[in-house]
Amino acid sequence: MSSHPSAPDVTRPDAPGSKPQASPPAAPNASLERAGGAASRQDGALIRVNHLTLDFPIFHGGARSLKKTLFRRARAPLAKTRAARTGGEVEIDPNDTGVVRVRALVDVSFTIRPGERIGLIGHNGAGKSTLLRALGGIYEAVPGMVTVKGSVETLIDTNSGMNRELTGRENIQLQARHKGLRTAQLRQLEKDVEAFAQLGEFLDLPVRLYSSGMAIRLGFALATAIAPNILLMDEWFMAGDAKFQDKAKDRLSAVVEGADILVITSHALNVLETWCTRIIWLESGRIRMDGPTTAVLDAYRAEMETS
Numbered sequence: 001m002s003s004h005p006s007a008p009d010v011t012r013p014d015a016p017g018s019k020p021q022a023s024p025p026a027a028p029n030a031s032l033e034r035a036g037g038a039a040s041r042q043d044g045a046l047i048r049v050n051h052l053t054l055d056f057p058i059f060h061g062g063a064r065s066l067k068k069t070l071f072r073r074a075r076a077p078l079a080k081t082r083a084a085r086t087g088g089e090v091e092i093d094p095n096d097t098g099v100v101r102v103r104a105l106v107d108v109s110f111t112i113r114p115g116e117r118i119g120l121i122g123h124n125g126a127g128k129s130t131l132l133r134a135l136g137g138i139y140e141a142v143p144g145m146v147t148v149k150g151s152v153e154t155l156i157d158t159n160s161g162m163n164r165e166l167t168g169r170e171n172i173q174l175q176a177r178h179k180g181l182r183t184a185q186l187r188q189l190e191k192d193v194e195a196f197a198q199l200g201e202f203l204d205l206p207v208r209l210y211s212s213g214m215a216i217r218l219g220f221a222l223a224t225a226i227a228p229n230i231l232l233m234d235e236w237f238m239a240g241d242a243k244f245q246d247k248a249k250d251r252l253s254a255v256v257e258g259a260d261i262l263v264i265t266s267h268a269l270n271v272l273e274t275w276c277t278r279i280i281w282l283e284s285g286r287i288r289m290d291g292p293t294t295a296v297l298d299a300y301r302a303e304m305e306t307s
């Protein structure tokens with residue numbers, strides 16, 4: 001599971017007010033493009049990431065002791081072994097000495113074309129979820145850094161796009177309207193989600209009353225009801241009870257096969273082996289390796305064994 005499967009937006013409970021800041025690209029490029037629903041297979045879905053750097057400024061009470069540690073480290077840098085890596089680089093923002101920042105992504109560039117199934121791997125805090133969120137538009141990048149063409153569906157947070165004060169059914173209707181569905185399509189969507197999520201009378205109760213597993217059922221059923229061009233997925237879908245997982249896997253396989261592009265983050269290497277054609281290995285926010293599934297997973301496993 002991701003370390004923050006239920007975080008609904010850019011802020012974390014442990015870092016109030018913390019919003020990511022994308023740094024300007026090293027080389028300027030095309031402007032930010034998010035053409036939801038526009039691309040057909042003929043047009044070709046596309047993801048292009050161009051020198052993406054993403055920082056989280058940290059403001060919290062413990063920052064003083066943290067700064068002391070950072071100054072000490074700057075004077076006598078410790079050789080940090082790769083095996084010991086957790087999280088992005090923590091440093092004092094050179095442009096604002098009052099602020100400590102976590103560099104979640106550093107100068108990340110790649111292009112994903114139709115037919116590619118990408119797996120994101122790396123240690124805890126390597127930047128996988130942050131990258132997924134940047135691709136999904138949850139974190140806004142500086143124009144030119146992230147170009148996404150095609151309709152995008154994100155299986156990232158169970159609560160994303162969900163109004164917890166509304167009932168499950170009202171949320172279905174809200175999302176249908178957001179997607180521009182006509183009345184007949186809306187009815188079809190409602191029927192499909194109701195049958196798959198099997199929430200019974202809870203579908204007509206506010207989402208805030210749902211357990212996390214129930215919220216996953218609704219979020220998953222909704223997100224997989226309409227096949228997108230591009231599917232961005234965190235490994236949270238592995239949650240839920242065993243019976244739901246089996247159902248979810250079958251439905252997900254169909255959506256994955258139907259999508260032009262898949263990007264999935266997971267620590268389950270066997271899942272990635274089954275679904276992915278290419279793996280991007282992140283390490284402290286940077287791309288360590290990007291290539292065919294077998295080559296990258298072999299290198300990753302070899303590193304895990306020696307570290």
Ligand SMILES: Nc1ncnc2c1ncn2[C@@H]1O[C@H](COP(=O)(O)OP(=O)(O)OP(=O)(O)O)[C@@H](O)[C@H]1O
Binds near residue numbers: 015018129
């Ligand atoms: N909202 C936030 N505020 C502050 N720092 C954040 C926030 N979100 C992520 N980070 C930091 O960014 C870095 C990358 O985190 P991210 O969640 O992308 O890692 P990950 O590779 O998905 O990790 P995991 O495998 O543990 O889920 C970490 O150092 C994390 O502490």
